[in-house]
Amino acid sequence: PDERGAGWIAVDVLAVRRKVIIDCDPGQDDAVALFLAMSAPDELEVLGVTTVAGNVPLELTQRNARMMCDIAGRTDLPVYAGCDKPLELEAIPAEYIHGNTGIDGVDVFEPQTPLQDVPAVDYIVDTLRKAEKGTVTLIPTGPMTNIATAIQRDPAILDAVERIVSMGGAMREGGNRSPSAEFNVLVDPHAADIVYNCGRPVTAMGLDVTHQVLSTRERVARIRDVGNAVAEATADMLSFFHRYDTKKYGSEGAPLHDPCTVAWLLRPDLFETKLCNLSVETRSELTLGHTAVDFWHVTDRPHNVEWTFAVDAEGFYDLLVERLAWFGS
Numbered sequence: 001p002d003e004r005g006a007g008w009i010a011v012d013v014l015a016v017r018r019k020v021i022i023d024c025d026p027g028q029d030d031a032v033a034l035f036l037a038m039s040a041p042d043e044l045e046v047l048g049v050t051t052v053a054g055n056v057p058l059e060l061t062q063r064n065a066r067m068m069c070d071i072a073g074r075t076d077l078p079v080y081a082g083c084d085k086p087l088e089l090e091a092i093p094a095e096y097i098h099g100n101t102g103i104d105g106v107d108v109f110e111p112q113t114p115l116q117d118v119p120a121v122d123y124i125v126d127t128l129r130k131a132e133k134g135t136v137t138l139i140p141t142g143p144m145t146n147i148a149t150a151i152q153r154d155p156a157i158l159d160a161v162e163r164i165v166s167m168g169g170a171m172r173e174g175g176n177r178s179p180s181a182e183f184n185v186l187v188d189p190h191a192a193d194i195v196y197n198c199g200r201p202v203t204a205m206g207l208d209v210t211h212q213v214l215s216t217r218e219r220v221a222r223i224r225d226v227g228n229a230v231a232e233a234t235a236d237m238l239s240f241f242h243r244y245d246t247k248k249y250g251s252e253g254a255p256l257h258d259p260c261t262v263a264w265l266l267r268p269d270l271f272e273t274k275l276c277n278l279s280v281e282t283r284s285e286l287t288l289g290h291t292a293v294d295f296w297h298v299t300d301r302p303h304n305v306e307w308t309f310a311v312d313a314e315g316f317y318d319l320l321v322e323r324l325a326w327f328g329s
């Protein structure tokens with residue numbers, strides 16, 4: 001915490017071009033996170049996209065990630081397929097939210113962006129082994145199975161990790177897939193436990209903050225008005241995403257979870273964070289996947305995450321609209 005006191009932390013992410021690996025399970029909101037990252041070549045160098053089983057099975061998440069690269073004109077971006085199931089548990093499907101394709105809202109096509117031959121975990125391990133100390137940021141927006149497996153295989157790779165910016169967990173908000181747990185952590189709580197306790201800086205975007213960035217009809221219309229193919233695909237996917245979540249939450253729009261990770265890297269000033277301990281429940285049948293965030297520092301457990309608790313939602317959507325316009329017409 002800096003001199004501004006609890007609730008704030010000095011973040012030195014401005015004016016640096018960060019090397020990032022996006023580890024995702026598209027998913028409409030993962031897809032928007034990919035677009036946002038690709039729209040920021042001055043700030044982010046996307047080294048690769050690794051995919052994992054999560055919202056839908058791996059054969060769909062890897063295909064969906066490649067489709068997004070095609071739509072964004074980035075058929076050069078290497079996309080890898082990773083773990084097809086969680087470390088210890090069985091997969092939990094989420095087609096009822098994301099549609100059978102995982103990215104319902106856009107028409108599915110066979111992408112030109114190739115799938116790399118190398119498995120995602122091998123790619124993560126090799127890339128981090130070759131990277132200089134503290135130079136690569138990992139952005140998991142799905143279950144954290146790939147990253148946890150890479151860490152298990154060679155813990156020394158963590159030296160190369162500058163930071164992990166994850167979407168997962170919930171504190172003040174209840175769970176979204178069980179009463180206590182957020183989907184990404186619930187699917188693979190053992191992997192999340194490894195990642196949150198890996199010893200490198202972690203910024204955690206949980207439901208407390210993602211439920212503040214709702215894709216209202218007005219915001220989706222602003223995105224569509226940008227008028228290029230990437231913005232149109234984003235608006236189409238969000239219009240679908242809308243249907244289930246607005247009914248579930250009785251809200252005006254769906255939470256746009258995963259892009260919060262990339263948005264924080266681009267504009268940390270839009271978010272408020274606090275260093276806390278986050279511990280994952282890995283045993284209880286009732287509260288499996290719960291993230292116990294010690295927000296008020298009532299224990300002496302070590303501070304292992306920067307927990308995000310507030311966001312300027314208008315600023316977030318302004319950023320998204322501005323960046324989607326970067327793709328041109």
Ligand code: BDR
Nearest residue numbers: 027029030141183184257
């Ligand atoms: C998370 O679960 C998935 O449904 C979304 O893609 C997001 O990563 C939200 O709980």
Ligand code: CA
Nearest residue numbers: 027030141142
């Ligand atoms: Ca996701």
